[in-house]
Amino acid sequence: MKAYLTRRYRFSASHRLHCADMSEEENQVVYGKCNNSYGHGHNYFLEVTVAGQVDPRTGMVCNLADLDAFVRKNILKRFDHENLNTLPEFSAIVPTTENLCVEVYEILKREFRHAETEKVRMEETMLNSFEYAGGRELRPQD
Amino acid sequence: MVYLTRKAEFSASHYYNNPEFTPEENQRIFGKCNNPHGHGHNYTLEVTVKGEIDPRSGFVVDLKELKEIMNREVIEVVDHRYLNKEVAEFEDLIPTTENLAVTIWKWLDPRLSVARLHRIRVYETPDLFADYYGEP
Numbered sequence: 591m592k593a594y595l596t597r598r599y600r601f602s603a604s605h606r607l608h609c610a611d612m613s614e615e616e617n618q619v620v621y622g623k624c625n626n627s628y629g630h631g632h633n634y635f636l637e638v639t640v641a642g643q644v645d646p647r648t649g650m651v652c653n654l655a656d657l658d659a660f661v662r663k664n665i666l667k668r669f670d671h672e673n674l675n676t677l678p679e680f681s682a683i684v685p686t687t688e689n690l691c692v693e694v695y696e697i698l699k700r701e702f703r704h705a706e707t708e709k710v711r712m713e714e715t716m717l718n719s720f721e722y723a724g725g726r727e728l729r730p731q732d
Numbered sequence: 733m734v735y736l737t738r739k740a741e742f743s744a745s746h747y748y749n750n751p752e753f754t755p756e757e758n759q760r761i762f763g764k765c766n767n768p769h770g771h772g773h774n775y776t777l778e779v780t781v782k783g784e785i786d787p788r789s790g791f792v793v794d795l796k797e798l799k800e801i802m803n804r805e806v807i808e809v810v811d812h813r814y815l816n817k818e819v820a821e822f823e824d825l826i827p828t829t830e831n832l833a834v835t836i837w838k839w840l841d842p843r844l845s846v847a848r849l850h851r852i853r854v855y856e857t858p859d860l861f862a863d864y865y866g867e868p
Contacts (some may be wrong), residue, residue, distance in 0.1 A: 593830040594863040639863075644834065647750055648761060649826030654860070655763060729865075 594708055595651045596639040599661055601670035604631035605685040608675075629673060632686070635713040636665070638698065652705035657706035660702050665694055688713040691722045699724065736792045736848055737780040740802050742811040745772035746827040748817075756775045771816055775832075776855040777806065779840065783847035793847035805839045833864035841866065 608617050617625045624630070638661060642651045652717040668677070674685035683689050691712045698707040709723040721728060747770045748762035765771070767768045779802055783792045813819055815827040821835050833854045841849050855861040 591834050591864070592867040593833060594865075596861050596863070598859040603819060644830045646826075647746070649750065649828035649831045651830050651862070653761065 591644050592641060593644050594641045595654075595657075595705070597661070599636045599638070599666060600633060601636065601666050602631060602633050603629065603669050603672050603674050604629045604632070605674040605680075607684055607686060609684055617685050623641050625695050629675065633667075634690075635695065636661075637709075637711040637713075638694075638707075639709040639711070640698075640702070641708040642705040654721050656704045657702075658703060660698075661705055662702075664697055687712050687718070687720045688722075691720045695722045695724060733782050734785055734792045735782045736795075736798075736847070737778050738795065738797075738798050738802065740777045740779075740807055742807050743772060743773065743774050743804065744810050744813050744815050745770040746815040746822070747771065748826050748828065750826060755822055771815065772843055773856050775835065776808075777802070777835075778851075778853040778855075779849070780851040780853070781847035782850040784831060786846075793844075798844075798847075801840065801843050805843055809839075829854050829860065829862040830864070833862040837864050837866055 605624075606626065606629040607621040608627075609620070612620065621684070633720075638657065640652055640657065644651055669690075674680050674690065679693050680689070693712050695707065695710040698710065707724075709721060709728065711719060711721045713719040746765075747767055748765040749758050749768065750761075753761065779798070781793050781798065785792055810819060810832075815822045815832075819827070820829075825831055825835070833852045837849065837852045838855065840852070849866065852864045853861055
């Protein structure tokens with residue numbers, strides 16, 4: 591039986607949306623307030639969905655303790671209370687929540703071994719959220 | 733195809749233990765959840781069904797009927813129960829969130845006639861939920 595397990599985490603970080611290839615005016619037009627040179631911050635919610643067969647011995651897709659430990663060490667510790675623009679991950683790409691979502695998905699996909707990484711969903715504010723499943727459609731096909 | 737989701741809440745206690753593991757293994761794997769006296773959660777169940785809109789009623793499913801089926805087949809069975817001891821399915825099956833989602837699917841799927849079951853989502857806490865789509 592294949593099931594999907596989703597765990598929700600929180601972190602806070604600042605960023606500035608600015609593209610070096612655009613002029614100051616273009617950046618202002620495209621990013622508006624988000625282009626403020628001092629940056630600004632958000633309380634992000636991160637939802638990690640992993641998938642796999644329910645292990646008949648444990649009843650689990652993966653042990654939550656393993657997922658929590660991995661996310662704390664490899665994601666929350668890396669991004670919480672940081673200025674995202676100063677991190678090497680965002681030296682060449684704009685730290686939009688789209689890009690952050692993809693980055694977090696790739697970390698999980700590359701390094702988390704206890705279950706399949708299905709999807710990353712991130713809320714930047716209560717009014718907007720982003721989802722990435724490695725470019726795949728989100729739901730199993732009917 | 734239109735999808736419709738109905739929520740319900742229940743409160744129950746459980747503990748995680750596999751008799752084939754040693755007490756030390758159970759403790760290492762399940763941690764605090766291995767406390768034999770159990771612990772509880774306020775669960776939220778989301779049942780999503782899918783179907784075509786009936787041109788006469790405008791419904792995918794009669795919500796009143798869906799609510800009654802959910803109450804009878806699920807809520808009355810698990811609400812304010814110690815899942816390991818009082819729900820037959822969990823005598824030999826660890827009542828994890830994943831297994832609850834799979835089990836609730838098995839209870840509801842044969843009872844739905846008009847709409848088809850699409851997803852069972854079980855929230856154990858607001859920060860943890862399991863989804864089951866009926867996949868083998």
